[in-house]
Amino acid sequence: MYAFQTSRFQSHEPKWLDCQKFPRSALSAADAHWLLDTGSLTAHLRRLSHGHFHVEVLAQRWQIPRLSERRLLGMGDRHWGLVREVRLHCNRQPWVYARSVLPATSLVGRLDRLRTLDSRPLGHLLFTDPHMSRDRYEICKVPAAALDESVLAPYSEDLWGRRSRFLLSGHPIMVSEIFLPAFRPW
Numbered sequence: 807m808y809a810f811q812t813s814r815f816q817s818h819e820p821k822w823l824d825c826q827k828f829p830r831s832a833l834s835a836a837d838a839h840w841l842l843d844t845g846s847l848t849a850h851l852r853r854l855s856h857g858h859f860h861v862e863v864l865a866q867r868w869q870i871p872r873l874s875e876r877r878l879l880g881m882g883d884r885h886w887g888l889v890r891e892v893r894l895h896c897n898r899q900p901w902v903y904a905r906s907v908l909p910a911t912s913l914v915g916r917l918d919r920l921r922t923l924d925s926r927p928l929g930h931l932l933f934t935d936p937h938m939s940r941d942r943y944e945i946c947k948v949p950a951a952a953l954d955e956s957v958l959a960p961y962s963e964d965l966w967g968r969r970s971r972f973l974l975s976g977h978p979i980m981v982s983e984i985f986l987p988a989f990r991p992w
């Protein structure tokens with residue numbers, strides 16, 4: 807249960823669903839356009855904010871990831887990963903909360919530098935990797951109450967979330983993103 811206590815999510819985890827199984831009536835074409843975009847979110851946000859973009863690191867801890875994350879990443883129940891929680895800011899407003907899980911066994915070779923990213927965006931390293939592939943998204947609507955106040959001031963409506971597995975020279979990592987109220991799609 808330790809992993810739950812250290813996350814910015816409260817006790818329950820979002821109900822992720824394969825984007826192809828998500829009810830089309832609940833996902834407009836306009837939302838699908840940006841939510842299912844497979845390019846670098848960092849690159850989009852940099853353009854949208856004309857460079858007024860920065861990464862706020864909320865936490866970066868070694869812990870046993872959530873069950874669904876371990877399953878997505880093929881991790882055993884006792885395998886540790888580096889869990890990185892950040893907020894991406896555009897024009898000094900928090901637009902995205904992101905949680906990435908980097909299995910210890912993936913942090914080898916070029917990926918070893920993921921251990922010390924600090925406020926450099928993860929996306930730059932992922933999208934400059936010539937051997938990167940990305941799986942299909944899982945998406946969800948996250949009740950605002952699922953995020954604690956360190957991420958989101960009290961907000962009533964649900965928020966869009968997405969997550970996907972990256973393979974970098976065959977090494978898996980997972981990135982999940984929750985789009986906060988200030989977010990403006992491109």
Ligand SMILES: C=C(O[C@@H]1C=C(C(=O)O)C=C[C@H]1O)C(=O)O
Binds near residue numbers: 845929930983
């Ligand atoms: C995967 C990307 O990296 C972004 C940057 C992150 C970080 O610095 O921790 C986390 C998730 C993403 O929003 C991307 O730019 O698409």
